Amino acid sequence: MAPFRFHTADLDALESGALYWAAERLLCVSDLHLGKSERIARRGGALLPPYDTRETLDRLSAEIARHDPATVICLGDSFDDLDALDRLAEAARRHLLTLMAGRRWIWIEGNHDPGPTDLGGEHLFEASINSLTFRHVAEPGTPPGEVSGHYHPKASLTLRGRRVSSACFLSDATRLILPAFGAYTGGLKVSDPAVSNLMMPEACVRLTRAPQHAIPLRLVA
Amino acid sequence: MTLPDIFTEWFAQQGWSPHPHQLALLTATGPSTLLIAPTGGGKTLAGFLPSLVDLYDGNRTPGSVHTIYVSPLKALAADIRRNLDRPVREMGLDLRIEDRTGDTKQSTRQRQRVDPPDMLLTTPESLALMLSYPEAPKIFGGVRRIVLDEIHALAESKRGDQLSLCVERVAAFSTDLRRTGLSATVEDPSALARFLGEGTHVVEADPGPPADIAMLKAELPAPWFGQGGRHAARDVMDQVRRHKTTIIFINTRAQSELFFQALWAENEENLPIGLHHGSLSREARQKVEGAMAAGHLRAVVATGSLDLGIDWGDVDLVIQVGAPKNVKRLVQRIGRANHRYNAPSKALLVPANQFEIIECQVALDAVVEADLDGDPRPDGPLDVLCQHILLTACAAPFDADALYHEVKRAQPYARLSRAGFERCLDYCATGGYALRAYDRYQRLVERDGLWHLRDPRAARDLRMNVGTILDYNNLKVAYRRGKMLGEIEEGFASTLVPGDTFLIGGQVVKYEGLREMTVQVSATSGKEPRIATFGGTKLAMTTKLAHRVLDFLNNREEWTKLPTHTAEWLDLQTRISRMPVAERLLVETFPRGPQNYAVFYAFAGRNAHQTLGIILTRRMEEAGYGPLGFVANDYALMIWSLDPLDTPEKLIDGQDLRAALDTWFAENMVMKRTFRIPARVAGLISQNQPGQRKSGKQATFSTDILYDTLRRYDPDHLMLEITRDEAMRGLVDFDRIEEFLGRVRGRVDHVEAPHVTPLSAPLILEVGRVPVKGEAERRLLDEDIAAVLTEAGIGTNG
Known part of the structure; x- marks a missing residue:
């Protein structure tokens, strides 16, 4: 699949919801929310089996195996909260350490995980790589080339009488917002003012189910 | 037992004389009697008469209920209390009749636990709940009679399975329990008699004049x-x-x-x-x-x-x-x-x-011809048993051995193995392998040979989730000023955008928005409303009726009973294609628009055809036909695909079909939907929690995730096994597929029709189409998005 041009970079929007930048051998994933089921259970909510962490890590492993990136950026909300990291099962922790071994690994700080971890790697509020800036939440008025997550954008599109709905990448000339990579993460419709107000009118989405197509924001709901 | 004078006199005052079957019930001596009478035959009075006489004779145990009456409907229990009131008052009988249902006030419920009425009118769920109280042995210790009304309706469902367990529970408390079942006309009275208990005597009332x-x-x-x-x-x-x-x-x-x-x-x-x-x-x-x-x-x-x-x-x-x-x-x-x-x-x-x-x-x-039909009821499901075990523990610690033997006396569980019972007990105690880490699922613990609730506070949560009827994931619909109209399914609600109109309660309303768990609407006069979808499964045609239909289709003399246009419609079918017969499978294929259709006349009922649709489209996907979707009705299945199906006989191979079943079983929505039922019945998910009510969406969310993870990490979990069993005979209806395969034995008649055929026409507009997600769907998604973008004047790789 052909990469798309964002700011000055050629990027691949992957069906998994990850972003790959071949020129930099950089893989970026957002909003892993590791330990989510555990946190919900801890707070007295629904008892979800604690396998979401494993599922998310398996999918991340698959992307890392496919692209062998030199750099991995986790774009914030990697852990559902800082306690979730502490309580992360030993197997999951080892799994993460294996993935991290031998490459540059950047943890961007998110609203769910605003503090350093004991897993190693770099811990940053934001990271600038070449011409792009990676941060968790999009900032209004930022210069072009911002890559962020946080909103878990999703969109639906009406096609010949049926409605197709999926998580999506959302971009305009200034910014690119990634879908959530984690399992059990819901989404916010791109028509929600919280997201749409950030974007310029000519923004477009790429559904993770068919990321080869850039669809103008005005055509989706 | 004879009718005391005071009763005979009262009957005479009304200008009535007791029906023969009412007297037959009075003189019945066995432990159990089943009365089969048509609607309006005075069944209910017949059921109560022996109790009224017995109480008049002064046979009662202080502090205990004398007669339990169980009805499937709360309204029916209340209705009967009103109807009994008059004779009791007019004869001056000294007895108390009270109903106890979900609608009963909290204070009344409390009082009934210490001071129960002589006659308790209740539902299966409320009975199960009362049996879970520590006072149950006293409340039910002196029960002489239990009357199960509309038993034909109850015996066909999980409510009946639960009721059968509860009846045995009562029988264990009481030394002298007589059972009475009241039923409308059914095809197999002996099966109902077995349900009621061993040694049931059947009384059949005069069926009355033919309809x-x-x-x-x-x-x-x-x-x-x-x-x-x-x-x-x-x-x-x-x-x-x-x-x-x-x-x-x-x-x-x-x-x-x-x-x-x-x-x-x-x-x-x-x-x-x-x-x-x-x-x-x-x-x-x-x-x-x-x-x-x-x-x-x-x-x-x-x-x-x-x-x-x-x-x-x-x-x-x-x-x-x-x-x-x-x-x-x-x-x-x-x-x-x-x-x-x-x-x-x-x-x-x-x-x-x-x-x-x-x-x-x-x-x-x-x-x-009075040729009634009905599909036999399989063994009692284990999710109901799990709930029963947990509720039993709520009343008092129990001995596993004794409970096992008690459960086996309930007819739906007569064939339950000890191993099966132990698996349920283990699930109640630990939650099963995949869930062992959670305290909340470790509910029972064995001490001194008895099984106790590990945390007595869990009893409250368990009692709040009594029952086997599930609320569908429905949202309330109301006007903004607050008047309630009814409920619609959450799935339907999620497709609405403000301004959409739909029909509910006979009115066309306009969707305004969702507020908390209520769909807010306003009145409108829109002409083309959408139709709200509601919970409840569609009825499938019974096997017997399907066979009668096949016979009818192949007997031209019978067609004379039909209106001319219908007979002509059938005649057209024989000219364009042919008539389906019982022992062969007719498959019609024809093009329509850009797609190719294949119609399979299996006559196995809607649910079985849905299953067949899932299996066959999967095999078509593997063979590269690019199936796009299917739709089923009671007599046929229709599949549409990108490429025409040239060799349908290769798809229908019994051996392969059974093997294919296992593979698709796991990931399909039918299973996921089915899983919600045992997950709730067996207490894996709470529908009601103290102080809060879980929204349908939350419940769906967590049952779906539970299903996926159990399937992946603990595929032998008891709940998955129950789900498979339930789906097999419910939505999947594999028995009917087996019946069809046995009948057809691979004999396929393939007709390549030039266009839609008369018999297939109804399927074209049938609702409930199921899309197939596969390579064809990816291909179409790609093409459709490209088409939309081109239409909007945009290049495709922007």
Whole structure:
């Protein structure tokens, strides 16, 4: 699949919801929310089996195996909260350490995980790589080339009488917002003012189910 | 037991004499009696008479209930209390009759636990709940009689399985329990007798005169497809005018909404006509019930919600719109007309499409021949047993051995193995392997040979989730000023955008927005409303009826009973294609638009065809035909694909089909949907939690995730096994597929038709299409997005 041009970079929007930048051998994933089921259970909510962490890590492993990136950026909300990291099962922790071994690994700080971890790697509020800036939440008025997550954008599109709905990448000339990579993460419709107000009118989405197509924001709901 | 004078005198004062079957019940001596009587045969009084006499004779144990009466409906329990009140008062009997249902006030419930009435009128769920209290041995220690009303309806469901366990629980507390079952006409009284208990004596009342039943002669011919029967609204309205009170039965809630609207369009005189279905708000239903009982309504359009025996007053006509799908239910519905003993019931059938004309004709023949149908009930499901074990522990610590033997006395569990019981016990104690990490699922613990609740506080949560009927994931619908209209499925609600209009309670309303768990609407006069979807499965045609239909299709002499246009329609089928026969499978293929269609006439019922659709499209996907979707009705399955299906016989191979079943089982939505039932019944998910109510969406979310993870990490978990069993005979209906495979034995007639055939036409507009997600879907998604972008004047790789 052909990469798309964002700011000055050629990027691949992957069906998994990850972003790959071949020129930099950089893989970026957002909003892993590791330990989510555990946190919900801890707070007295629904008892979800604690396998979401494993599922998310398996999918991340698959992307890392496919692209062998030199750099991995986790774009914030990697852990559902800082306690979730502490309580992360030993197997999951080892799994993460294996993935991290031998490459540059950047943890961007998110609203769910605003503090350093004991897993190693770099811990940053934001990271600038070449011409792009990676941060968790999009900032209004930022210069072009911002890559962020946080909103878990999703969109639906009406096609010949049926409605197709999926998580999506959302971009305009200034910014690119990634879908959530984690399992059990819901989404916010791109028509929600919280997201749409950030974007310029000519923004477009790429559904993770068919990321080869850039669809103008005005055509989706 | 003989009738004391005071009773005989009271009967005489009313100008009544007891029916023979009422006296037969009085003189019955065995441990258990089943009375089978048509609607209006005085069944209920027959059931109570022995108890009234026994109590009059002074046989009672202080502090204990004497008679438990169980009905499937709360309303029925309340109705009966009112009906019994008068004779008890007029004869001056010294006894207390109270109902105890979900509607009973908290203070009354509390009092009933310490000071129970002589006669307790209740539902299976409330009985299960009362049995979970520590006081249960005292409350039920002196029970002499248990009366199970409408047992034919209860015995067909999990509620009946739960009830059978509860009856054994009561029998364990009481030394001298007699059982009485009251049933409408059924095809197999001996099966019901077994359900009631060993040594049940069957009393069959005089069935009364044969019903006066016919097909409604509609002015307009029925359409080729569609299920609504709206073409006949004018003729139905004519019948309503000519009768005092008419009940119009329709198979689904959505259809009843549409028909109600169509009927009102013809109702020039504004005759009072009401609508009654399970998704309307309780107030709306009670209003209709009240008006009906008071004789204020000329007609009511109803679904199965009106099937059970509440007395509706003077109904003189029953109209069934749409094919009845099940002859037994038809007979029971017809019995609603002339709810008086010994008067013939009058009924009319209104077929909704050409094919239903045949179905209705066949059903009519079956009624005349009293050839009732019914599919046998399998062994009791284990999720119900899990709930029973947990509730038993709520009352008092129990001995596993004793409980196992008690459970086996309940007929649905007669064949339960010790190993099966132990698995349920283990699930109750630990939650099963994958869930062992959670405290909340470790509910039982064994101490000194007895099983205790590990945390006694869990009893509250368990009691709040008693029962086997599930609330569908429904959202309330109300006007913004607050008037409740009813409920719609959450899935349907999520497709609405503000401004959309839909039909509910016979009114067209406009969607305004969702506020908390309520869909807010406003009144509107939109002309083309969408149809809300409601919970409840569609009825599948019974095996017996399907066979009768096949016989009918292949006997041209029978066609003379049909209207000319229907006979011509069948004749056209034999010329363009051929007629399906029982021992071969007819497959028609034809192109239509850009797609290719294949229709399989398996005559195995809607649910089995759905399953077949999943399996066959999967195999077509593997073979590269690019299947796009399928739709099923009771007699056939239709699949459409990108490429034409050239060799259908290769798809239908019994061995491969069974093997394929296992692989698709896991990941399909039918299984996921089915899983929600045992997950809730067995307490894996709480529907109600103290102090909060889980929203449908949250519950769906977590059951879906639980399902996926159990399947991946603990595929042998008890809940998954129960789900497979349940799906096999419920939504999957694999038994019917087996029956079909055995009948057809790989013999396929493939007809390549030039276009849509007469028999396949109804499927083209059938609702409930299932899309297939596969390579074809990816291909189409890609093409469709490209098309939309081109249309919008945009290049495709922007």
